[in-house]
Amino acid sequence: MGTEKQRPVTLRTLADQLGLHVSTVSRVLHAKPDEGARAASGATVERIRKLADELGYRPNPHATSLRTRRSNLVGVLVPRLSDIVLATIYEGIEEAAAEHGLSTFVTNTRDVPEVQRARTEMVLGRRVDGLIFGDAYADGEFLASVAARGVPFVLVSRRSGEYPSVTCDDYEGGRLAAEHLLSLGHSRVAVIAGEPYASTGIDRTAGFVDAFAAAGCPVPESRIVHTPFDARGGRLGAERLLAERPSAIFAVNDFAAIGAIGAARDAGLRVGEDIGIVGFNDTPLAAELPVPLTTVRSPMHEMGYRGLSLLVRLMAGETVEPERLTPKLMVRASTTG
Amino acid sequence: MGTEKQRPVTLRTLADQLGLHVSTVSRVLHAKPDEGARAASGATVERIRKLADELGYRPNPHATSLRTRRSNLVGVLVPRLSDIVLATIYEGIEEAAAEHGLSTFVTNTRDVPEVQRARTEMVLGRRVDGLIFGDAYADGEFLASVAARGVPFVLVSRRSGEYPSVTCDDYEGGRLAAEHLLSLGHSRVAVIAGEPYASTGIDRTAGFVDAFAAAGCPVPESRIVHTPFDARGGRLGAERLLAERPSAIFAVNDFAAIGAIGAARDAGLRVGEDIGIVGFNDTPLAAELPVPLTTVRSPMHEMGYRGLSLLVRLMAGETVEPERLTPKLMVRASTTG
DNA sequence: CTGAAAGCGCTTACAG
DNA sequence: CTGAAAGCGCTTACAG
Structure with a gap:
């Protein structure tokens, strides 16, 4: 001792x-x-x-790795772990990794391309066997350079091109939000669409807008704003949108929705009565808010778990297909009063 | 290519x-x-x-580690990364680690002792040079067993005994919350104190209760409840406390405070007018809430950054002193209406 | 059923 | 100023 x-x-x-x-x-x-x-x-x-x-x-894993040329290490890149969505996805990754005897390096890239590059080099320098990107840009430029190096990787949360990915069926999720608002009689709606480079925001917005268009209520560009995925972004976005007098706002992220609630309240509107607000993800906070938030649940933990599992198969040389997990609408007071 | x-x-x-x-x-x-x-x-x-x-x-880091018996790896254990407080602390750890050429393994232990043990074994098996615990139990039993193995470690967020740690001056933070409520004329207050094994909750509560006692308004046990550090825990705690008819509630965590706001609202109380609510940490959401939250800011990112720096000094063989960072009261509408 | 050898990629004290 | 050797701890194909 x-x-x-x-x-x-x-x-x-x-x-x-x-x-x-x-x-x-x-x-x-x-x-x-x-x-x-x-x-x-x-x-x-x-x-x-x-x-x-x-x-x-x-x-001694260093000796083993040196000898076998396998590190049993996986690199995970996310925009920020302080976003509960990514943190929850990571919990799923970690759980699956532990089951497979893998360890992970996670790192925050803040959606800054140079940081993504630098952190990727860093984990590659650590000789990871594979990578998981939770911060993919829809354009896929950077990913092409990673693919060219022959390192196996999968995307989670956001997809890009045909790269292996595990995401929520975000288009369908946007559609669910739209159908819900349509069923409540809303016709003049607005969207807080998130960052323009993230497939999550893009697909959710597309599903939502398409459904409204199909119902004969097209959503003009002036009622769609792009902002960061947090409460502050949501508040700023909503402040701009309120000038358009929408009867409901769809925010592609719960935290943005919370910011929107604050903005609506400041404008003297009663959430759930004067204005409907819908979020996305169903983070634990949503149900506990003073006005509980209607939102589209995405299987965050599962996304991470399956993402790592997909990577394992990829590292074993299998060919894999992208996975789209099913979203679910959670109706609460922020739209029903 | x-x-x-x-x-x-x-x-x-x-x-x-x-x-x-x-x-x-x-x-x-x-x-x-x-x-x-x-x-x-x-x-x-x-x-x-x-x-x-x-x-x-x-x-090749494996070859280097094998040869030098130094891995430049650090293990980080936290209750859950999906708690933004820990995620933000980890961001600080990561930043400092990158500056020192260290890489980190982070892992969620959910405050479950067996998981803490198992995950500690896991990272030790990976031959980390040091450990950072963000999930210390106040009793320090487990930490004693780690110390006995001679592995350098530091605590962040929570302290325990005399082990090296970087924490917020939580006692002072609790006192700040109390002084604020006292200055507003509150005399009948209640506390949502968090988990009983975490020094954060213990110290914040002690500082708060001591200040009220010193002002001649002791807080009886019946007005102190222990709950998990999240919105749901806060809601449940507040529901119990409201029976005591407090004029204000101090929650040792912002998310618990948000849950308390929901409970107060459900009870027909207007937050900031009929009842004051104070949180802790000043997470980004606090200022963006429909009713902005009065809270005690703790330097989360800095805590992580300094925690890793302290570990580096410890690994270099220096003797180090615990650090207490200064909290700051942020007054907002949840207490001032 | 067990041993011996080679080698993964690096560092370091020593020799010249 | 540069080289040669030893060795960190492991795995694996081969031999017996």
Whole structure:
């Protein structure tokens, strides 16, 4: 129980104590529980496992990686972990990674292209076996350069071109929001559409606008604004939109919706009565707000979990298909009063 | 521009192309810009650096770690990254880590002791050089077992015993909240105190309660409730507290405060007029809420940044002192109407 | 069933 | 100023 950092136990430690060769020990410790017989005699297998257990042997991953050219490391790039949507997606990634014996490096890129580049280089320098991007730009330029290097990667949250991705069916989600508002009789609506380079905002807006157009109530450009995906962005966006006197606002993100609620209130409007507001994602806060928020639930945790699983298959050489997860409308007081 | 994963450039690649020995190349590439002369002749240094640049040489960190017994890796354990407070602290950690050439593994432990143990073993198995705990239990039992292994670590957000930590001066923060409410004439107040094992909640509550006691308005146990640090917890806590008819509620966390606002509203109270509510942290949402939230700002990003810096000093063998960062009261409509 | 060898890519103390 | 050697801890194809 000293505070000293004792030399860790290695294969050599075990081999010496047992009078065996390290290669034998390695083979045994590597074998799946059932195929132990392949590696050594039953008795030897037992002795090795027992001592490894007693001494708390843990293979040195640097040595393993050096030798096998596999790091079991995955790099995860997100705009910002302080966005609960991305943080929740990451929780899913982490859970799946742990199940596969992988570890992750996560890093914030703030949607700044130079930072995305620099952080990608950094994790690549750490010799990750694969990458997950939660910060893809719809244009896909940067991703093309990554693909050219032959590193496997998948996108989560946002899609881009034909690259493997796990996203919410955002178009459908936008449509759900629209159908809901249409059913309540709204015809003059507005959209807080998020950042123009993110497929999430693009697709949600498209689904919403298309549904309104199909219902004979086209949404003009003047009632669509682009802002950051946070409360402040939502407030600023709503302040501009309110001049258009919409009867309802669709924000492509719950936090933007919360900002919009504040702006509406400041303008003297009662949310859910004078104006309807719909968000997106169904973050835990949505249901607990003073005026609970109608929103489209996206399976954030699952998105991360499946994203990592997809990456594992990709790293194993499989061909994979993009996945679109199903959104679900959650009706609450912000549209029904 | 093929999609092939070409063999990466190693020291050997460089050495062979230049007709030098790998040890020479290694020495040169290692030297600080100014001490290059120590490593080889000026001309050789130039040739090596030039080729390394052209070929995009990146040292293999696994080989380096194996050889030097230093991984330049840090493990970070937090209750949950989907809590914006911890996510923001992590952003600070990441920023500082990048400056020091360190990479981090972050992992969610959900404040579950077995998970804390398991994840700690995991990152230790990855041979991190140090640890940062954002999920310390006040009792410090588990930390003692980590300390016994001789791995350097620091705590952020929460403190425990005398272990090195970077926290907000939470006691002072609680006091600030109390002074504010006292100055507004409140005498019958209540506290949503968070989880009982977290020093943040404990200290904030203590500072608050002590200030009220000193002012002659003791806060009885019946007006202090423990709940999770989220909106749902805050709502449930407030629902119980409202039976006590407090004129103001102090929630030790902004999200709990938001839940409390919802509960107050459901009870027919106007926040800022019929009841005052104070939060803690000043998360970005606080100022954007329909009723902007009075709260105590804690320097979250800085806490992470300084926490990592403290760890670096600890890993270098220095003795370090705990740091308490200064909180700041942000007065808004939730207490002033 | 077990051993011996080679090698992953790097660093470092030593020699010349 | 540069080279050669040893070794970090592991895996794997091969030999016996």
